[in-house]
Amino acid sequence: MGKKVATVLTNLFEDVEFTSPKETLEKAGHEVVTIGFEAGEIVEGKKEKTQVTIDKSIGDVDPSDFDALLIPGGYSPDKLRKDERFLDFVRDFSKNNKPIFSICHAPQLLISAEVVKGKEVTSVKQVAIDLKNAGAHFRDEALVKDKSGLISSRTPTDLPVFNEAIIDALK
Amino acid sequence: MGKKVATVLTNLFEDVEFTSPKETLEKAGHEVVTIGFEAGEIVEGKKEKTQVTIDKSIGDVDPSDFDALLIPGGYSPDKLRKDERFLDFVRDFSKNNKPIFSICHAPQLLISAEVVKGKEVTSVKQVAIDLKNAGAHFRDEALVKDKSGLISSRTPTDLPVFNEAIIDALK
Numbered sequence: 369m370g371k372k373v374a375t376v377l378t379n380l381f382e383d384v385e386f387t388s389p390k391e392t393l394e395k396a397g398h399e400v401v402t403i404g405f406e407a408g409e410i411v412e413g414k415k416e417k418t419q420v421t422i423d424k425s426i427g428d429v430d431p432s433d434f435d436a437l438l439i440p441g442g443y444s445p446d447k448l449r450k451d452e453r454f455l456d457f458v459r460d461f462s463k464n465n466k467p468i469f470s471i472c473h474a475p476q477l478l479i480s481a482e483v484v485k486g487k488e489v490t491s492v493k494q495v496a497i498d499l500k501n502a503g504a505h506f507r508d509e510a511l512v513k514d515k516s517g518l519i520s521s522r523t524p525t526d527l528p529v530f531n532e533a534i535i536d537a538l539k
Numbered sequence: 540m541g542k543k544v545a546t547v548l549t550n551l552f553e554d555v556e557f558t559s560p561k562e563t564l565e566k567a568g569h570e571v572v573t574i575g576f577e578a579g580e581i582v583e584g585k586k587e588k589t590q591v592t593i594d595k596s597i598g599d600v601d602p603s604d605f606d607a608l609l610i611p612g613g614y615s616p617d618k619l620r621k622d623e624r625f626l627d628f629v630r631d632f633s634k635n636n637k638p639i640f641s642i643c644h645a646p647q648l649l650i651s652a653e654v655v656k657g658k659e660v661t662s663v664k665q666v667a668i669d670l671k672n673a674g675a676h677f678r679d680e681a682l683v684k685d686k687s688g689l690i691s692s693r694t695p696t697d698l699p700v701f702n703e704a705i706i707d708a709l710k
Contacts, residue, residue, distance in 0.1 A: 380614075443551075443614055446644075449665045473617075480668055494620045497651055501672035 370397040371435035371538045376454055376477070377420060378404050382442030383413030384524045385471045386420065389438055392531040398538060400438070403429055405451070414442045426453045431460035436538060441472025441492065449480035459483060462516070467537045470520040471530060475499050478518075488514040490522050541568040542606035542709045547625055547648070548591060549575050553613030554584030555695045556642045557591065560609055563702040569709060571609070574600055576622070585613045597624045602631035607709060612643020612663065620651035630654060633687070638708045641691040642701055646670050649689075659685040661693050 373393055377386060390400045404411060404422035411420050431437075437458065439445060448454040454477065461468050462483035470478060475491040476498070478484045485503035490512040499506045510526040511533055513519050519537060521530035544564055548557060561571045575582055575593035582591050602608075608629065610616060619625040625648065632639050633654035641649060646662040647669070649655045656674035661683040670677045681697040682704055684690050690708060692701035 443617075446614075446617075446665055476665070479672070480665060482668075494617055494647070494651060497653075498669045498672065501650070501669065501674075503672075 370399055372399045372401065372433065373436045373438055373538075374401055374403055374429070374431070374434040374457075375438040375440065376403050376426070376444075376448055376457065377411055377422065377440060378444045378447045379411045380414045380443035380447070381411065381420075381440045382444075382472055382524065383416040383418040384527065385440035385442065386413070387418060388524075388527050389440070389469065389531055389534060392535060393438075393538075396535050396538070401434070403457070411444075426451065426457060429457070431457050434461075434466075436467040436469065436534075437461045438469045438534070439471070439474035439477055441474050443473065445473045445475075445477040449477045455481040462518075465517045467517040467519065467534070469530070469534045469537075470518065471526070472521075472523055475504075475520065487516060487518055488512050489518065490520045492522055541570055543570050543572065543604065544607045544609055544709075545572055545574050545600070545602070545605040545628075546609040546611065547574050547597070547615075547619055547628065548582055548593065548611060549615045549618045550582045551585045551614035551618070552582065552591075552611045553615075553643055553695065554587040554589040555698065556611035556613065557584070558589060559695075559698045560611070560640065560702055560705060563706060564609075564709075567706050567709070572605070574628070582615075597622065597628060600628070602628050605632075605637075607638040607640065607705075608632045609640040609705070610642070610645035610648055612645050614644065616644045616646075616648040620648045626652040633689075636688045638688040638690065638705070640701070640705045640708075641689065642697070643692075643694055646675075646691065658687060658689055659683050660689065661691045663693055
């Protein structure tokens with residue numbers, strides 16, 4: 369049966385880190401709901417200027433309605449982590465050991481939510497030091513699975529293994 | 540006598556965090572040299588698309604030629620901190636207690652250079668946790684001066700006190 373996946377997104381997201389997992393998830397019969405600052409807002413990707421309409425405002429969602437959380441990278445996580453509501457949303461998935469799919473700069477949001485300590489995580493190169501300083505066990509590998517349900521990859525190059533792993537996690 | 544100030548810069552810098560200190564420094568008789576990945580490259584600001592030509596490649600500069608370092612924010616520091624040469628450049632200023640002027644996201648570069656531990660620093664809101672995790676003493680104030688010569692501010696709103704402080708530091 370299809371699962372419901374929340375994805376948190378705003379401007380300057382890394383296009384393919386949203387579009388590729390979304391396509392993969394939908395092909396496998398899952399539903400992807402975009403959550404941002406305002407419902408109906410059109411946000412734009414960093415490189416390819418992909419336009420995405422936000423389905424739900426962070427103010428109107430309940431994490432218990434979702435089975436998993438996808439966090440695309442780019443500079444979107446930097447903007448989202450300023451807002452405590454996104455941090456609370458992330459914390460709920462973490463607390464309940466629901467799958468969290470993190471790629472590239474996504475761990476910036478996890479660091480601000482204070483949910484990485486003691487976990488196995490990877491990220492884009494320049495965020496590694498912030499993860500280590502936050503007490504995470506950083507691993508420079510294409511795919512890292514933590515026993516909590518946190519699945520992470522480094523960059524768009526890792527998308528094939530990332531996509532495979534997130535589909536597996538929803539089985 | 541005029542001093543020589545290095546500023547490290549690449550695309551998506553926060554426009555006014557470069558243009559305003561640069562104008563202030565030049566009016567006071569100092570020289571501002573832009574240092575990036577390639578000499579002659581034109582880099583563009585995040586908001587106002589200000590175009591700046593890079594004077595010197597990071598591969599061709601010697602930190603001992605400069606009296607101080609200015610690091611504008613935006614997403615430029617995130618890109619610069621991937622390259623070990625910028626980290627070495629920053630470390631040299633830190634080691635020699637030369638003034639470092641940091642605003643907004645600039646501390647990301649300082650964190651990667653591992654020069655913030657034990658220092659008084661401020662930054663844009665979302666970088667605060669990364670500074671704390673790196674062992675810095677974060678202070679949510681418009682202007683923070685560390686005894687090492689590190690001067691920091693949070694956002695463009697703080698530019699009036701930031702500019703005043705950097706001029707004072709070069710007297």
